[in-house]
Amino acid sequence: MPVTHFVVRWPDGEEERCYSPSSIVREYLRPGDYPLDVFLDRTRDALAAASERVREKFGYACSSALDQWAAIERRAEPFRANGAQLAQVTVVRVD
Structure with missing residues (x-):
């Protein structure tokens, strides 16, 4: 379950490097x-799926994925x- 980062350019031109605990984010974002609304929907779903993968493997949700979603919101x-x-x-990009 490799950590994956994705770089986002917001409408104001600022770029932000975001975190996902799982490469599943690649299935949601390219x-x-x-x-904006589509990006938010896809990112919410991607980070929820990534957190769920952590839960399946380790028995608990990934708080970092949930924190990243809160920061994006x-x-x-x-x-x-x-x-x-x-x-x-x-x-x-999605690294």
Whole structure:
């Protein structure tokens, strides 16, 4: 269950390196542009699936995956307030 990072470019041009405890994130995100709501849905599902993989292997959820999701939600909040239907998030790469 290799740790996987993905780099996101937010609508304001800032880039952020994000964490997943599992490579399953590659099944949900690929490099490219996503409408904010689609990005958030896919990322939530990816990190939940990654946490579940940790639970299956070790018997407990991955708090780091849940923390990463919370950070992404906080970072997305200003863009939601300013018209999420227009906001685009770019997944720069998935390592």
